[in-house]
């Protein structure tokens with residue numbers, strides 16, 4: 001097999017050289033591997049070129065959700081199986097797929113493990129694999145990306161100041177094929193899966209391969225309800241969150257609101273068009 005190993009050198013504030021050594025040690029005799037290190041600049045274009053020049057059998061990704069998203073976007077229609085080496089600060093997708101977190105366990109899966117097809121969400125001109133949102137969380141990510149702190153601690157430290165500066169609540173107009181309605185909230189998420197990378201189960205009915213995604217409307221900050229999301233079985237109050245399962249929707253806001261996809265800040269936007277892409281990606285899981 002021929003592998004393309006995409007490595008994000010900065011994700012999760014972690015050196016990846018030990019992962020590369022472990023991967024090389026596990027390769028079968030005739031296998032080949034090429035390395036693509038992300039630079040944070042023009043990676044999508046460079047990766048597309050790499051994929052068009054050489055025929056690979058599987059793509060390995062050592063990084064967080066942003067790097068997996070990059071791989072998915074670069075492959076476009078000709079999707080190759082992806083082996084995930086969770087090495088981001090939160091690893092939301094790996095967490096949702098129940099991938100092990102120890103390299104000795106996840107490397108054999110990433111290289112030769114059985115794959116499973118998962119949905120993605122087409123969001124404006126990008127792809128979202130996990131959770132994307134307008135409002136509070138995107139504000140947190142914007143602050144985090146502009147600060148020099150990385151990793152979980154950096155995220156936590158940035159969160160505190162952002163929470164006090166949020167400009168919400170916001171007015172959201174939600175248009176689906178069936179209806180149009182208006183809702184007010186501090187955050188509106190498009191969720192392909194159950195939980196945030198932090199482990200918070202915000203979308204208990206979310207399934208990553210069911211051909212739908214959920215719009216989650218967070219109405220207010222409520223510490224008790226947030227704590228309840230740490231326990232998978234908890235019933236969340238409808239005063240805190242409302243769910244709208246859809247295949248396609250357009251969300252508009254009165255003024256631009258910060259938006260993020262899979263942990264990557266996108267900009268302040270006033271319109272997002274989202275559509276489920278059923279079974280779009282093949283990911284190694286066991």
Ligand SMILES: Nc1ncnc2c1ncn2[C@@H]1O[C@H](COP(=O)(O)OP(=O)(O)OP(=O)(O)O)[C@@H](O)[C@H]1O
Pocket residue numbers: 008009010011012013038039040041063064065066067068087088089090091092197262263264
């Ligand atoms: N060499 C680099 N220098 C600076 N930034 C980089 C580099 N390579 C990639 N990036 C940036 O890293 C981000 C993607 O990070 P990724 O989401 O994979 O990890 P993370 O943020 O640590 O983890 P998680 O998404 O799990 O929280 C992108 O914004 C990308 O532009």
